[in-house]
Amino acid sequence: MATKLVQKVSSLSACRNLHFSWRRATNALKRCSIQIFTIPLCNASSSTSIKGAPTQTPPQSRKSRTRTKSPSHKLRASPEEKDQLGLMHCSAYVTGERYNIHGIRNYLISMPKYQVKFMPEDEQNVLHVTIKDKDGENTSDVFFFRWLGSLVVWNVSSSEEKYLINVAKLFQEGGYEMVLGDTEDEQLLYSHSKNATSLVNGRIILNENSQEENSALEKYAFSNAMALSVKLAVWEDVLDHYVQSIRWVPEALKRGIKVRMSRKEVLEKTGELISLRYKINLSSDLLMTPDFFWDRPETLENLYDKTCYFLDIHKRTRVINEKLNHCTEMVELLRTHLSEKHSFRLEWGIIALIAVEVLFESLYLIERFFPFR
Secondary structure, three states: OHHHHHHHHHHHHHHHOOOOOHHHHHHHHHHOOOOOOHHHHHHHHOOOOOOOOOOOOOOOOOOOOOOOOOOHHHHOOOHHHHHHHOOEEEEEEEOEEEEOHHHHHHHHOOOOOEEEEOOOOOOOOEEEEEEEOOOOOEEEEEEEEOOOOEEEEEOOOHHHHHHHHHHHHHOEEEEOOHHHHHHOEEEEEEEEEOOOOEEEOOEEEEEOOOOHHHHHHHHHHHHHHHHHHHHHHHHHHHHHHHHHHHOHHHHHHHHOOOOOOOHHHHHHHHHHHHHHHHHHHOOOOOOOOOHHHHOOHHHHHHHHHHHHHHOOHHHHHHHHHHHHHHHHHHHHHHHHHHHHHHHHHHHHHHHHHHHHHHHHHHHHHHHHHOOOO
């Protein structure tokens, strides 16, 4: 009996010192005389990782993702494509709430390479600037949108884009975080053709025979839709941050935890929501086509509507308004809860005052009918 016990102990120690892979360790365990206790002891003491076992990886930080239609790294035209197909790119960026376009105009016209172009009288909130190349020809265009705080560049190099973005930031009001400016952008490829100007499969085709003024207005129609798309992407990100800030409320109510928010905090949340709703639905052109394009239905309105459809602007607007409605219900619930809490305190205060009055009246009656001697 003692000899068998020694053999079992020696078998256990042999299993604990195994450093093979999982399959070889399993075959070795089958040869052991102990069948019940061998596997857990080997698993517990083995320092090697078992193949196929789930391993815990540290949580990775969430990468910033674009909300716009097309990621910029996919639509950048390579030099070969530019040479073969004549493709160029136009990019839209957003940096602030609004721009002082008069300041941008005075800043850029001081340099010979920039030339300010005329815009129609019914569209004075946009600055159109062309950039001359080494031969003195206008090969690039830039549009600055005052109320959108965004700019759209056409056939501009990367270094020139960075310079123009920095210029826009000098004259912006209410800037955003750098992450938003780098992440929320819109990239579309375009080329010239003898056909009429159109948008085909996400690529802009410009009529090379159009007059300079008509070509500028056509570019403006595409640019306006792209600038609106990147601005909407920023508002979507702002709404996501707002949702994250109040996501604990339904969970707290579900668990029966008291919602500890002051009247000031609830009022601030209500103000943030009203401000965002106002910007999206009242101070922008997300819900309707601007009057500038309504007056030009045959030439520009169709281009603007097609670009908005391709960038899913109307669909995204409906989604963000639906989210705003749910956030409004949540804030209204907080206000109702806070009002009920305030009313509850007032009721207890009134009850306390009545109790004090009853106490004093009782003391008065006692003193009246049972005077102290």
